[in-house]
Each structure stands twice: as structure tokens, then as C-alpha cells.
Amino acid sequence: MSQALVIVAHGSHLNPDSSTPTFDHADTVRASGAFDEVREAFWKEEPSFREVLRTVEADEVYVVPLFVSEGYFTEQVIPRELRLDGWDVEQWDSDGTSADHTTLTARDVEGKTVHYCGPVGTHDAMSDVIVQRAESVTGDADVGDGFGLAVVGHGTERNENSAKAIHYHADRIRETGRFDEVEALFMDEEPEVDDVAEFFESDDVVVVPLFIADGFHTQEDIPEDMGITDDYRMGYDVPTAVDGTNIWYAGAVGTEPLMADVVLERAAEAGADVGDAIVRVRSETGGVAGD
Amino acid sequence: MQSSLSESLAGAARLAQTVGESVRAVAGFYHERTAWRELPDQRRAFLRWVEGADERNVADRYAALAREGVTRRWGQLLLTATLATDGSRRYDLRHEADAERGVGDLTTHDDPLDARHIATNDDDGRYRPLKTAPTLRTGWVFPSLTAQQVVQAVDFFYPATVANWYREREGDLDVTHWRETAERQTGIYDIVDELSGEQVEWLAESCCVDSQCLKRRMWDEDEDTELDVPRGDGAFPCREPCSLVIAAARKWAVFEGESEREYTFTLTPSEKGQLEEILDAVADGRVDEIREADVFDGANRYRARWLRAKRAAEDGTLPAVEADGTGDEADGADADD
Structure with missing residues (x-):
């Protein structure tokens, strides 16, 4: 019985870097040898969601959405475009952040079993990636003491789950007590990332946007909104002092190599036999092996 | 020996x-x-x-x-x-x-x-x-x-x-034609199913011919309504309008919602010909091939700059007289019926 991993992501018609994290994480999983095949698919690039299943030869296909929240794409667009027969969002039995996986068939491919997983963004392991991102941007493997952490989301989109995912991880990280303060902030709703310094008493705040890829929002909007640069084209320093607070801006969390671990965890929980790949990938990408 | x-x-x-x-x-x-x-x-x-x-x-x-x-x-x-x-x-x-x-x-x-x-x-x-x-x-x-x-x-x-x-x-290519793909769309692409058959022809002519894409188009407006646009000679088939076509269709569906109006511009015959040359040069992706000093080509940059200096207002718009009362009655206004 051969198994394939299909990582589905948004992609872009305009920005070539949008698919870079998807390719990078796919390559990490490929190198781990956990799957006979690994393939990327995109809403805006190729192969499309619509045609990706026919490009893999395996009988067992694990589909992991590289999206930050449960919502329009994971619940409507991806299942529809993959032609998943009998898909119903109830199968995930999710409260908005607890989707797991469901097993279905797809109408255009015979003999394949499709294990459709929840998005990486709402998996528990994503909290570890956010922390790891904070470590990467500060260059301090023990960052936390004396630091605040802001987890930033887009905010009001097509459904409320986008904010839920941000709060979910902010709450989980806060409970660990590693950082002095942890706040969930948003681009388009209160509390807004524009006033980031106001929400923290700490002199140093790490800002981690829960986005899959760097692009317009993470490279232009958020840096300018926070005031770490007047013009994104001029770049910004890390950290940059804003109103007396050092802002350590991390850029999209999705570019963090440890994301490959979340992809693997999703597939493994859906039944994929990944052997010791999770331990190895965590170790290679800076996570804690065996955690 | x-x-x-x-x-x-x-x-x-x-x-x-x-x-x-x-x-x-x-x-x-x-x-x-x-x-x-x-x-x-x-x-x-x-x-x-x-x-x-x-x-x-x-x-x-x-x-x-x-x-x-x-x-x-x-x-x-x-x-x-x-x-x-x-x-x-x-x-x-x-x-x-x-x-x-x-x-x-x-x-x-x-x-x-x-x-x-x-x-x-x-x-x-x-x-x-x-x-x-x-x-x-x-x-x-x-x-x-x-x-x-x-x-x-x-x-x-x-x-x-x-x-x-x-x-x-193997004789089992699962073609999905325009109407089915368009009607399936949701969110911001929901409106693409408003394009008429004629507009779908323009869509395919714009995006799907061999000069733009090497796939051989096998989809039509629907199973019974073939498009006249050439399918192309590619080795591999295109079984469904792709995401680029859908994204472009959304833009055109919005534009095509406008009613036509009649404008009066003042141009010399050469200037009208030049606008046509510019349209062709952009549509055929020829702009980068036009030589710096080739002022014989209407789409040459100096030629275009002359036309703009002479005819365009400071904000780049082309001053035109809009004919009274023709806006809502123009021929193309019912194209979406």
C-alpha cells in the first residue's frame, strides 16, 4: 500500500514567493522519506486542487491544507475542488480550531482513499512553530523572559474562525508562562497591531504574524502599520524601537522550517505511517526531537 | 595495402x-x-x-x-x-x-x-x-x-x-465546460457565470490560444455549444478553465456590467492608426521588441509620449466629449441578457 502526501496551499498569480514555503516544507517531508510521493497543489497555481489527485500514483492520499485557519478555503473551496464525495464539515467535528481529519473518496480518481486533514494553522504543534519563530528572529533559543509576544492575524474575513486560531495559539503560549505577556492582535479589527506597543509593558515584543507566506500583508501592511518603517521598500531593522518598545518583527510564521513538522503531524494523525520522520524532522528544523 | x-x-x-x-x-x-x-x-x-x-x-x-x-x-x-x-x-x-x-x-x-x-x-x-x-x-x-x-x-x-x-x-478525459466551472464558483468569483456566450469566446481568444497557453482547449461554453476560437495544437489537453481564466473572467464580468456610452475624440488619421498599433503591440506582447529609435512603429515609446503630450490631459486622461443621452441605449448594453 503506497501513500502520498498532498500539501494544498493558496499560491498567487502575482507573487512568486507565495508558494515558496509550500515547496520548502514539501521538500523537507520528501527528504524525510515518510511518503512514497509528495506533491504541492494550489488554488492559484498548478497543479490546481482540481487536478492534483490524478498526478499521484499512491492509493492512500493524505491532504494537508497549508492554511492558517478553518474556514472558507478548508471547508468549502478545497473539498469542492478536490471533488471529495460526501464531504461535510461536521466530519471534522470542530469548534473552529479542533478539526482533525476525515476519510473520503474523490469523484475523479478511482481506487484512491483521500484522508482530508484540518489545516496546519489550527494544529497544536503550530504553537511550537510560533515560539520557534520568536527564537529565530531574536537569535535566542531561550527567548521569553522579559519579552512580550504578539500573535497577529488578519482579522475579520469570511468567518470568525480566522480570529479563533489566533486566540487559540496566543492562549496556549500564554499558559506555558514562557513569555511575560502574550497578546492576540489583528490587522483589521480590535485590538489592532497598529498600536502594538500600547498592549505590552515589556520593553521587547516579538511580533509573529500567523500567515503562511510573506507577501503584501506581512511585508508591507504590518510593518508600516506598526511604524517600524515609513516605507516598506526601505526595509526595517530587527528590532526597531517604536514608542520606547523594541519590536522584533518576525515575518510570516509559515516560512519557519518547523512548519514541516506540523504537516507531518496532521498526516500521521490521519493514519499515515511516517515512521520516525516526525522526530527526525523536528530535530532537523530546530524543534525539540521527541517532544 | x-x-x-x-x-x-x-x-x-x-x-x-x-x-x-x-x-x-x-x-x-x-x-x-x-x-x-x-x-x-x-x-x-x-x-x-x-x-x-x-x-x-x-x-x-x-x-x-x-x-x-x-x-x-x-x-x-x-x-x-x-x-x-x-x-x-x-x-x-x-x-x-x-x-x-x-x-x-x-x-x-x-x-x-x-x-x-x-x-x-x-x-x-x-x-x-x-x-x-x-x-x-x-x-x-x-x-x-x-x-x-x-x-x-x-x-x-x-x-x-x-x-x-x-x-x-484512453478516451476518458473528464472535460468540465465553461458553464459548469463558472456556476461552481463562490466568493468573489461568483459573478463569472454572468458572462455571455460571446464574452466567453473573447475570454478564450484572450487567454487560451496557442500564443498564450500550450494546452489544447477541450472545454467549450457547454457540452452542446462549441466555441469558435481555435483549440490549439498542443500535445496535452486543457480539460477545464484554469484559475487564471477565472480570475480574468471576474474582472471582465465586472467591466461588462457597465453600459456603453458614445464618446467623441479628436484624432488625426495617423493618431487613430497609432492607437490601433499600440493595442496590437500590447495584446501581442510585442512592446519589448520595439527598438528605441524606431519611430516608424506606432507603439514606439517616443511616439506614445508624443501622443500623450499632445492629446492627454495632465492626469493622463484622454479628453473626450460624451454624447448626450446615448449612455443607456448603446447597442452593447444588453450583452448580458
Whole structure:
């Protein structure tokens, strides 16, 4: 019985870097040898969601959405475009952040079993990636003491789950007590990332946007909104002092190599036999092996 | 005496070459009948197609494989299959425009995953959102891929084309026509189903002809309503309007919601002709080819700047007189009915 991993992501018609994290994480999983095949698919690039299943030869296909929240794409667009027969969002039995996986068939491919997983963004392991991102941007493997952490989301989109995912991880990280303060902030709703310094008493705040890829929002909007640069084209320093607070801006969390671990965890929980790949990938990408 | 000796040596060399080829051909045939049997149908069919297995007899095919190799085009890709000594195949994969160039003149790759990066930008460094656009970068080669690797590389250059080609060959390509695809859309693309049949023709003419995409369009307005736009001559089929077509259709669906109006512009005959030349140059992607000082070309930059200096207002708009009362009654206003 051969198994394939299909990582589905948004992609872009305009920005070539949008698919870079998807390719990078796919390559990490490929190198781990956990799957006979690994393939990327995109809403805006190729192969499309619509045609990706026919490009893999395996009988067992694990589909992991590289999206930050449960919502329009994971619940409507991806299942529809993959032609998943009998898909119903109830199968995930999710409260908005607890989707797991469901097993279905797809109408255009015979003999394949499709294990459709929840998005990486709402998996528990994503909290570890956010922390790891904070470590990467500060260059301090023990960052936390004396630091605040802001987890930033887009905010009001097509459904409320986008904010839920941000709060979910902010709450989980806060409970660990590693950082002095942890706040969930948003681009388009209160509390807004524009006033980031106001929400923290700490002199140093790490800002981690829960986005899959760097692009317009993470490279232009958020840096300018926070005031770490007047013009994104001029770049910004890390950290940059804003109103007396050092802002350590991390850029999209999705570019963090440890994301490959979340992809693997999703597939493994859906039944994929990944052997010791999770331990190895965590170790290679800076996570804690065996955690 | 000398000449007959050299002739004998040449004959022996020819014989040795023939024997060597024969041995390789037998090994190759054995390999095809054993190792290939294990392959999934789709991949085996593609590999057989690459070496023309259905078009020439076994002897000719193996003679060609053992000598110069067998070459096929797939979009802008050029694949050349040759026989290794163990009978397995080796594939040289490159851009068709680089057919005559030596491997040493090209950037060599051995990992099929590199295809993704080669396919990202065109020769001018511009992003290629459509993988099957005829703008594949040149100057690279995969000189010695295995059978498995060449199929993987091809699928990275032109995703899903082998799978759809195979389905078409087997007579079960699942074509999804425009109406069904348009009606399935939700969110910001919900409006694309408002385009009329005529507008779908323009859509296909804009995006789907061979000059824009190498797939051969198999979808029509619907199963019973064929589009007049040429389908293209590509080796691999297009089974459904792609995401670029849908994104463009959304823009046009919005624009086409406007009613037509009548404007009066003042232009000399040459200026009208120049606007037409500019329209053609942009639509045909010819702008970058127009020489700096070629003021004979209406789409030349100096010519365009003169026209703008003379006719456009400071904000770049073209002053025009809008005819009274014609706005809502223009002929095209009912195009969406």
C-alpha cells in the first residue's frame, strides 16, 4: 500500500514567493522519506486542487491544507475542488480550531482513499512553530523572559474562525508562562497591531504574524502599520524601537522550517505511517526531537 | 595495402558498434518487458510515447535509441531517450530552443525538483503564473534523468499534463465546460457565470490560444455549444478553465456590467492608426521588441509620449466629449441578457 502526501496551499498569480514555503516544507517531508510521493497543489497555481489527485500514483492520499485557519478555503473551496464525495464539515467535528481529519473518496480518481486533514494553522504543534519563530528572529533559543509576544492575524474575513486560531495559539503560549505577556492582535479589527506597543509593558515584543507566506500583508501592511518603517521598500531593522518598545518583527510564521513538522503531524494523525520522520524532522528544523 | 588495412579496421569498428548496439537493444527490450511492466499505466504509456513505441517497429526503435536517441517535444520541452548499457533509459531534458546546444553550454541539473524553480520565471525574470504559457526559460538541461525522474520533472514543468494526456488517450478525459466551472464558483468569483456566450469566446481568444497557453482547449461554453476560437495544437489537453481564466473572467464580468456610452475624440488619421498599433503591440506582447529609435512603429515609446503630450490631459486622461443621452441605449448594453 503506497501513500502520498498532498500539501494544498493558496499560491498567487502575482507573487512568486507565495508558494515558496509550500515547496520548502514539501521538500523537507520528501527528504524525510515518510511518503512514497509528495506533491504541492494550489488554488492559484498548478497543479490546481482540481487536478492534483490524478498526478499521484499512491492509493492512500493524505491532504494537508497549508492554511492558517478553518474556514472558507478548508471547508468549502478545497473539498469542492478536490471533488471529495460526501464531504461535510461536521466530519471534522470542530469548534473552529479542533478539526482533525476525515476519510473520503474523490469523484475523479478511482481506487484512491483521500484522508482530508484540518489545516496546519489550527494544529497544536503550530504553537511550537510560533515560539520557534520568536527564537529565530531574536537569535535566542531561550527567548521569553522579559519579552512580550504578539500573535497577529488578519482579522475579520469570511468567518470568525480566522480570529479563533489566533486566540487559540496566543492562549496556549500564554499558559506555558514562557513569555511575560502574550497578546492576540489583528490587522483589521480590535485590538489592532497598529498600536502594538500600547498592549505590552515589556520593553521587547516579538511580533509573529500567523500567515503562511510573506507577501503584501506581512511585508508591507504590518510593518508600516506598526511604524517600524515609513516605507516598506526601505526595509526595517530587527528590532526597531517604536514608542520606547523594541519590536522584533518576525515575518510570516509559515516560512519557519518547523512548519514541516506540523504537516507531518496532521498526516500521521490521519493514519499515515511516517515512521520516525516526525522526530527526525523536528530535530532537523530546530524543534525539540521527541517532544 | 594500407588502405585495405584501414578499411578492415573501419569495418571491424562498424561491426563492433553494431554488436554493441545489438546487445544494448536486447537489454533494452528485456528491460521494457520486465521493469516497465511494474510501472503504473500512465507513466508507462508516457515513456513509451516518448520513444515512439506505437509508431515504429521494435528494431528501428531500438536502433534509434542505441544511436542518437529518440526525441519528442512536450510543450516547449525537448525529451531525448537513449539506452544505457543495462537496457534502462536515460533522458536528456531541455528547452526545445536549446536543441542544438552542447550540454557544456547549458546549466546542468540532476534533481527533478529543480524544474519547479526553472519554471518560476521567464527569460526576462518575470513571474510565470501559468506553467503552460509559452515562456519557459532557456539555457538549462537535465542531461541524464532516469525514467522515473523524467516523468517527475515533466510534471513539475507542466503539472498534470501527463495525467490528462493519458486520460484523453484512453478516451476518458473528464472535460468540465465553461458553464459548469463558472456556476461552481463562490466568493468573489461568483459573478463569472454572468458572462455571455460571446464574452466567453473573447475570454478564450484572450487567454487560451496557442500564443498564450500550450494546452489544447477541450472545454467549450457547454457540452452542446462549441466555441469558435481555435483549440490549439498542443500535445496535452486543457480539460477545464484554469484559475487564471477565472480570475480574468471576474474582472471582465465586472467591466461588462457597465453600459456603453458614445464618446467623441479628436484624432488625426495617423493618431487613430497609432492607437490601433499600440493595442496590437500590447495584446501581442510585442512592446519589448520595439527598438528605441524606431519611430516608424506606432507603439514606439517616443511616439506614445508624443501622443500623450499632445492629446492627454495632465492626469493622463484622454479628453473626450460624451454624447448626450446615448449612455443607456448603446447597442452593447444588453450583452448580458
